[in-house]
Structures are given as C-alpha cells and as structure tokens.
Amino acid sequence: MDFLIDIAITVVFNLIVFVGLLLIVAYSTWFERKLLGDFQLRLGPMRVGFHGLMQPIADAIKSFFKEDVIPKNADTVVFILAPMLSFVCALGVIAVIPFGGTVHIFGRDVKLILADIDVSVLYIFALAALGSYGCVLGGYASYNKYSLVGALRASALMISYELPFALTIIAVVLVSGTLSFSGIVDAQAGLWNIVKQPVAFILAIICGLAEINRTPFDMPETESELACGFNVEYSSMKFSMFFMAEYCHLFTISAIITTLFLGGWHGPFLPGPIWFLIKSIALMYFFIWERSTYPRLRIDQIMRFGWKFLLPVSLANLVVTAIVMTIF
Amino acid sequence: MLAELMIPVIIFFMAVFFAMGSGVMVVCSKNPVHSALWMVSTLFSTAIIYLILQFDFIAAIQVIVYAGAIMMLIVYVIMLTSVDEEVRRKYRLRLYQIVGLAFIVIIFVELVKTGSSHLTGWEGLDWKHIPETFGSVKYIAHQLFSKYVFPFEVVSVLLLAAIAGSVVLAKKDKKD
Numbered sequence: 001m002d003f004l005i006d007i008a009i010t011v012v013f014n015l016i017v018f019v020g021l022l023l024i025v026a027y028s029t030w031f032e033r034k035l036l037g038d039f040q041l042r043l044g045p046m047r048v049g050f051h052g053l054m055q056p057i058a059d060a061i062k063s064f065f066k067e068d069v070i071p072k073n074a075d076t077v078v079f080i081l082a083p084m085l086s087f088v089c090a091l092g093v094i095a096v097i098p099f100g101g102t103v104h105i106f107g108r109d110v111k112l113i114l115a116d117i118d119v120s121v122l123y124i125f126a127l128a129a130l131g132s133y134g135c136v137l138g139g140y141a142s143y144n145k146y147s148l149v150g151a152l153r154a155s156a157l158m159i160s161y162e163l164p165f166a167l168t169i170i171a172v173v174l175v176s177g178t179l180s181f182s183g184i185v186d187a188q189a190g191l192w193n194i195v196k197q198p199v200a201f202i203l204a205i206i207c208g209l210a211e212i213n214r215t216p217f218d219m220p221e222t223e224s225e226l227a228c229g230f231n232v233e234y235s236s237m238k239f240s241m242f243f244m245a246e247y248c249h250l251f252t253i254s255a256i257i258t259t260l261f262l263g264g265w266h267g268p269f270l271p272g273p274i275w276f277l278i279k280s281i282a283l284m285y286f287f288i289w290e291r292s293t294y295p296r297l298r299i300d301q302i303m304r305f306g307w308k309f310l311l312p313v314s315l316a317n318l319v320v321t322a323i324v325m326t327i328f
Numbered sequence: 329m330l331a332e333l334m335i336p337v338i339i340f341f342m343a344v345f346f347a348m349g350s351g352v353m354v355v356c357s358k359n360p361v362h363s364a365l366w367m368v369s370t371l372f373s374t375a376i377i378y379l380i381l382q383f384d385f386i387a388a389i390q391v392i393v394y395a396g397a398i399m400m401l402i403v404y405v406i407m408l409t410s411v412d413e414e415v416r417r418k419y420r421l422r423l424y425q426i427v428g429l430a431f432i433v434i435i436f437v438e439l440v441k442t443g444s445s446h447l448t449g450w451e452g453l454d455w456k457h458i459p460e461t462f463g464s465v466k467y468i469a470h471q472l473f474s475k476y477v478f479p480f481e482v483v484s485v486l487l488l489a490a491i492a493g494s495v496v497l498a499k500k501d502k503k504d
Binding site: 075123136159179 | 392
C-alpha cells in the first residue's frame with residue numbers, strides 16, 4: 001500500500017511538472033511575440049483573447065489541422081522520428097532541475113525535483129547530445145539542400161559550443177564540489193555562483209545561446225540564406241514539435257543557468273518554486289531582449305569565435321578556478 | 329515489495345533486448361544512416377544497462393562520448409559523402425561466410441559457458457568487499473587519478489598522437 005501511494009505521488013507530481021512545462025512552453029511563444037512587438041514599437045498579438053492571451057491555443061489548433069506533408073524522396077521513418085527526438089530530449093532536461101525545497105505531503109517528504117541524481121550535469125549534456133540528432137536527422141531526412149546545409153551547420157555549431165560550455169560548467173562544479181544540481185543549489189545558499197564565477201556566467205550565457213540555436217547563433221535556421229534551414233520541409237504537427245522543442249530549450253537553458261549561477265530556488269520571503277520561476281523568466285526576458293538587439297553572425301565568424309575565443313577563455317577560467325581552489 | 333524488485337529486472341531485460349535487436353539492425357539495414365542510428369540505439373540501451381547496475385557516471389559518459397560525439401561525427405561524414413543505399417546482392421554462400429558463422433557459434437557457446445559458470449558462482453561472490461560508493465563519480469575519479477594514473481596518462485598521450493597524426497594527414501594535400 002505504501003508503495004502504491006509512493007507511485008501515485010510520483011505520477012501526479014510528474015504530471016503537474018510536465019503540464020506546467022508545456023504551459024510555459026506555449027506561453028513563452030506569446031511572451032516572445034509580445035516582447036518583440038514591444039521592442040519594435042508595435043503591439044504584437046492582440047486579436048485572440050485579452051491582449052492575445054489565447055494566441056498559443058489558437059496556434060496549436062491551427063497546426064493540428066494543417067496538412068501534413070512528407071516529401072516524396074524523404075527518408076520517411078527518420079523524417080517522423082527527428083521532431084520527436086528533438087522534443088523529448090528538450091522536455092527531459094526538466095527532470096533534474098530542482099525548483100523548490102522539500103514539501104510534506106501524506107506523511108512523506110517530497111523533494112521538488114523529479115529525479116535527484118548524482119550526475120545531473122552530465123545528464124543534461126547527454127540529453128543535449130541526443131537532442132542535436134533531432135536537428136541533424138531532420139535536415140538529412142528532408143532530402144532538401146537547404147535543410148541539409150542547415151543540419152550540417154547545426155551539428156558543427158553544437159559540437160563546437162558544447163566544449164566551452166562543458167568546461168565552463170566544470171568550473172562551477174569545482175566551486176560547488178558536486179555534480180548534482182540539488183547539491184549545487186545547496187552550495188549557493190550563502191553566496192550565488194554568479195559572484196564566485198562571473199566569467200563563467202557570461203560564458204555560460206553565450207554558449208547556452210549557441211546550444212539552443214538562438215540569435216546571434218541561429219545558424220541552423222537562417223531565414224535569409226537557408227529559407228528556414230533544417231525544418232524547411234516540415235509542416236503541421238511535426239513543425240510544431242520542432243518549434244515547441246525550441247521554446248522548451250529556451251526555458252530549460254534559463255532554468256539551468258538559474259540553477260548553476262543564480263542560486264536556484266533560494267530566495268527570501270517567497271516560496272522556492274516562485275523564486276525559481278521569477279529568475280528563469282527574467283533570464284528568458286534577457287534572451288528575447290538580446291534577440292531583438294543583435295544581428296546574426298556568419299557561420300565562419302561563429303566557428304572562429306567558438307574555437308579561438310570561447311574555448312581558451314573557458315579553459316583559462318577553469319585553470320584559474322582550479323588553482324584558486326587548491327591554494328585556499 | 330515484489331513490484332519494487334521486479335521493475336529494474338523488467339527494464340534490464342527490455343534494455344538487453346533493445347541493445348541486441350539494434351545491434352542486429354546495425355548490420356542488417358541497407359541505408360548507412362539507418363545503420364548509424366541503430367548504433368546510437370545500441371549505445372543508448374547499453375547506457376540503460378549501466379544505469380541499472382548503478383553506474384550513473386559511466387552511463388552518462390557512454391551517451392555523451394559515444395552517442396553524442398563519435399556517432400554524430402560518423403553521421404556527419406555519411407551525410408557529407410552521400411552514400412547511397414546498398415544494392416541487394418544475389419545471395420551466395422561463400423567460404424569465408426561459413427568460416428565466420430562457425431566462429432560466431434564457437435564464441436557464442438564459450439560465452440554462454442563462462443557466463444553460466446559465473447552465474448552459478450553468484451552466491452559465493454564476496455559482496456562485502458565491494459565498497460558502497462562503487463560506481464559513483466568520486467570513487468571512479470579517485471581510482472583513476474591514484475591507482476590507475478599511469479595508464480590514464482599513457483592513453484592521453486596516445487590520443488594526442490592520434491590527433492597530431494590526423495592533423496598531419498589532413499595538411500599533406502595543401503603542399504602540392
């Protein structure tokens with residue numbers, strides 16, 4: 001019986017988190033369109049609901065009823081598999097992110113984290129590695145030159161920026177002394193990592209932007225030169241899945257940076273999950289703001305920047321951190 | 329209580345089934361990209377087996393290094409060279425195929441024999457000498473940088489030699 005209650009709590013908790021995540025994903029599209037409108041001195045979506053609040057739901061219904069086209073020469077199985085892979089890997093990241101302390105329900109202490117594992121940092125890198133297959137395979141399977149070039153750029157970008165990102169996060173791990181996210185959050189209870197590791201914070205934001213393919217690193221889907229890149233042949237729900245994966249990444253990268261540098265769910269007065277959401281949404285705001293400010297870089301500039309600037313700087317940051325940690 | 333014990337066993341056998349099935353599909357599928365994808369599936373299932381054996385670290389590294397980096401490069405190369413689907417040949421039994429089959433049978437029988445002998449010696453295994461932190465990141469790091477530090481460094485020099493060699497090979501054409 002106890003076991004059944006445990007399972008029931010786990011299932012309900014998982015459902016709440018995933019429904020919440022999907023809602024955030026849906027409304028982050030609205031958030032982005034509203035903010036971009038604001039930055040460009042227009043209103044953004046206004047027609048559906050109060051200030052366009054029902055727009056994400058209208059968009060979802062629209063994409064359900066669109067015609068689903070699969071190109072004649074496409075690799076059908078891989079073509080269908082790619083958006084699923086992208087979306088599942090984007091969703092899975094939320095499992096290891098702590099968004100609150102411990103809650104007491106039904107005589108049990110429930111930690112507000114889906115899976116409190118030892119190697120959460122490695123887990124997100126593993127998921128990122130698998131998720132990049134979605135992009136690459138989608139581009140390959142479409143049998144389209146534009147999407148193939150988009151896919152190749154995507155994989156080049158992800159491989160080049162995963163390295164400095166990992167080195168940056170290792171510096172944070174060194175400071176906190178653990179690979180688990182809940183451990184890292186607990187280590188920041190007194191002083192946030194952004195104070196201890198300011199360089200790493202900036203590097204993590206840059207590499208994070210590249211990992212989730214956002215401006216100025218949105219190489220895989222440059223509208224002006226690749227006609228939308230790897231997802232050019234996708235339509236209907238399959239396109240929506242890529243789209244949702246992208247916005248899910250936007251939220252999860254904000255959540256990861258919040259967890260690693262901004263003290264996670266710690267904060268005065270308000271409960272943990274609220275603080276977590278405030279910090280993550282503030283970071284999302286920053287990412288959208290930055291998108292409307294900067295133009296897109298060229299692919300060779302991105303590669304040069306990644307290998308010749310970010311990698312040495314993140315290595316230097318790691319070495320300095322290690323030396324300081326050993327001396328003190 | 330029983331269900332608690334059964335779930336890892338069920339997941340274990342599913343992972344084994346997927347690992348072996350995708351292993352077979354790597355060889356059988358005609359499209360090289362599909363082969364590579366089945367390979368990723370094999371590596372992923374192996375990572376799940378590691379997870380069930382409590383090797384969290386090894387499982388994550390398996391996915392990051394093999395599925396994430398190495399297979400990604402292989403897929404990349406296949407996509408760039410645009411290898412077409414293999415044409416189905418007329419099937420004819422060759423001598424080397426018979427020899428290969430015989431070897432497979434011999435290896436399989438030997439594997440089953442050693443495997444089952446280890447399984448029967450299961451009770452005699454000394455569980456107390458396995459440290460509690462076995463498989464954790466700290467344990468592996470400690471072993472790697474104290475007991476096995478020499479082999480570790482030798483391997484890194486070997487990898488460096490491989491990188492230098494590939495750079496030299498790639499640069500060769502530019503002189504001409």
